[in-house]
Amino acid sequence: MSAATTEASPVSVRSAADRLRELFARPGVVRIAGAHNPLGARLAERAGFDGVWSSGLEVSASQGVPDTDILTMSELLGVAASMAAAVDVPVVADCDAGYGNAHNVMNMIRRYEAAGIAAVSIEDKRFPKVNSFIPGRQELAPVGEFCGKLAAAKEAQRHPGLMVIARIEALIAGWGMDEALRRGEAYAKAGADAVLIHAKGASPEPVLQFLREWQLPTPVVVVPTTYHTITATELGEAGAKLVIYANHGLRAGITAVDDTFRTILRHDRTTGVEDRIAPLATVFDLQGMATQKRHEAEFITPFESRARAAVVPGAEEPSAHTAVLLDRQTAELRRSGIESVSLATSGDLPAQRPQDTAVLAGHTDAAGAVLELPASQSGATLLLSSDAYVQSEPLTRLLAAGGDVTVLADVAVGRHRADAVPLHLDSRAHEGRRLSTGDGSRVTGVGGQGACGEFAGAAVFSPKGFAALREAADKRRANGSTATLADLLTDLVEGGHQVGAVEIGSGWMELRTVADAEHAAGLLTGQGEVR
Ligand code: SPV
Ligand code: MG
Numbered sequence: 001m002s003a004a005t006t007e008a009s010p011v012s013v014r015s016a017a018d019r020l021r022e023l024f025a026r027p028g029v030v031r032i033a034g035a036h037n038p039l040g041a042r043l044a045e046r047a048g049f050d051g052v053w054s055s056g057l058e059v060s061a062s063q064g065v066p067d068t069d070i071l072t073m074s075e076l077l078g079v080a081a082s083m084a085a086a087v088d089v090p091v092v093a094d095c096d097a098g099y100g101n102a103h104n105v106m107n108m109i110r111r112y113e114a115a116g117i118a119a120v121s122i123e124d125k126r127f128p129k130v131n132s133f134i135p136g137r138q139e140l141a142p143v144g145e146f147c148g149k150l151a152a153a154k155e156a157q158r159h160p161g162l163m164v165i166a167r168i169e170a171l172i173a174g175w176g177m178d179e180a181l182r183r184g185e186a187y188a189k190a191g192a193d194a195v196l197i198h199a200k201g202a203s204p205e206p207v208l209q210f211l212r213e214w215q216l217p218t219p220v221v222v223v224p225t226t227y228h229t230i231t232a233t234e235l236g237e238a239g240a241k242l243v244i245y246a247n248h249g250l251r252a253g254i255t256a257v258d259d260t261f262r263t264i265l266r267h268d269r270t271t272g273v274e275d276r277i278a279p280l281a282t283v284f285d286l287q288g289m290a291t292q293k294r295h296e297a298e299f300i301t302p303f304e305s306r307a308r309a310a311v312v313p314g315a316e317e318p319s320a321h322t323a324v325l326l327d328r329q330t331a332e333l334r335r336s337g338i339e340s341v342s343l344a345t346s347g348d349l350p351a352q353r354p355q356d357t358a359v360l361a362g363h364t365d366a367a368g369a370v371l372e373l374p375a376s377q378s379g380a381t382l383l384l385s386s387d388a389y390v391q392s393e394p395l396t397r398l399l400a401a402g403g404d405v406t407v408l409a410d411v412a413v414g415r416h417r418a419d420a421v422p423l424h425l426d427s428r429a430h431e432g433r434r435l436s437t438g439d440g441s442r443v444t445g446v447g448g449q450g451a452c453g454e455f456a457g458a459a460v461f462s463p464k465g466f467a468a469l470r471e472a473a474d475k476r477r478a479n480g481s482t483a484t485l486a487d488l489l490t491d492l493v494e495g496g497h498q499v500g501a502v503e504i505g506s507g508w509m510e511l512r513t514v515a516d517a518e519h520a521a522g523l524l525t526g527q528g529e530v531r
Contacts, residue, residue: 316512
């Protein structure tokens with residue numbers, strides 16, 4: 001993994017166990033570092049370690065409990081699994097004494113294998129174990145019993161990849177080198193894929209002696225925690241294959257956090273620590289924020305880029321929208337692909353307003369409602385006058401039309417009412433039939449004689465078009481006048497803005513009067529008659 005990325009690559013054909021086995025097959029020593037959460041695992045990976053040691057000591061300490069088999073297998077597995085999910089390098093899990101007898105080991109193997117762990121290490125201590133560096137009780141399990149656990153582990157694993165490391169605690173328990181070698185050989189013969197010789201003195205000599213006397217091809221793992229002056233390269237040259245820096249991340253963290261907290265209290269502010277702690281940018285990077293942003297662009301439609309709709313006050317008082325009509329209208333809007341709907345009719349909204357609609361309260365005209373709507377960054381805004389009911393089919397066509405400002409124009413012949421808002425369009429009419437100009441038609445004027453269409457109550461605005469509309473609404477406000485949606489569209493056309501038209505012949509209805517609304521509601525619920 002490159003230092004710039006923080007997350008596991010999506011497709012990895014080789015399992016973590018295969019990758020660890022490949023590392024073992026290469027010449028030279030393999031170095032892994034202890035961690036107790038995915039953040040620590042990522043830091044180890046970024047620093048260049050070949051893998052991560054899911055340390056029982058670290059996980060226990062991070063939970064504030066001693067490393068004495070207090071945590072359950074599930075708790076330790078949960079941490080190891082989350083680390084394996086967060087990094088590309090293999091995770092080697094410290095599984096203490098196997099959480100019980102051979103039955104527990106078999107269950108453990110299945111679980112760790114399923115979690116994508118590359119290797120497990122079990123130690124030949126009696127359950128419950130005590131951390132190897134704690135003075136006092138360090139009880140070893142009988143060799144036969146531990147060999148049984150190792151054989152059970154190999155029997156339980158489903159795929160040959162997972163490595164089982166047998167950890168020898170004879171030097172820790174003070175049983176001597178011969179016992180350590182005798183145990184190591186028995187464990188290798190029982191099927192261990194590697195043996196770990198643990199030691200706690202300041203000198204590396206006991207470990208070097210073990211390596212000198214180790215005769216079997218089974219690789220040897222070492223943990224130079226107390227004998228830290230020797231390098232990994234030297235340990236490798238002496239015959240060790242895997243070097244585990246088991247708890248240095250935990251200890252570094254304790255020192256750094258303790259120092260930072262005390263400094264803050266001492267100075268009563270954080271200025272003194274700012275240049276010693278990671279900037280937030282590093283935190284975001286380690287969390288994989290950059291990757292998430294990339295995925296966002298690829299997979300998620302930003303909310304802002306979705307169309308929104310608002311029902312704005314029409315020309316007539318009171319609002320002709322009944323609860324039934326508002327419900328139906330909202331459903332029509334949603335069917336046309338709109339998710340967020342605001343209602344700002346001039347009259348009182350019915351008490352039962354449709355679900356998941358926002359209310360723009362206290363606006364008696366469209367201009368006020370338009371100014372209340374926030375500017376749009378990328379999505380379209382569809383405005384619907386409350387004195388029209390429009391079905392989803394024309395709304396869908398309107399939303400698909402493109403352009404900065406586009407209105408719905410009813411061009412059906414001879415059906416315009418006296419209270420209609422006339423639209424002049426540049427499409428070609430011939431004896432009552434119409435030819436579109438290609439990209440849809442353009443509104444050349446609003447009102448007056450000779451119009452060939454009628455405003456059908458709905459218009460859609462790009463973010464740029466909506467900004468122009470807000471400007472027009474602002475001017476109306478500054479002049480102290482109210483404005484309907486049709487008035488604002490007139491302002492835009494007269495102000496030289498390109499206003500397109502989607503021509504329709506059906507799919508909407510005026511709601512100028514209460515009688516209109518009742519009639520529309522009747523038709524929509526199947527109880528009304530066509531007039
Ligand atoms: C651990 O990290 O939990 C280990 C290694 O088992 S040590 O603590 O060094 O024994
Ligand atoms: Mg441990």
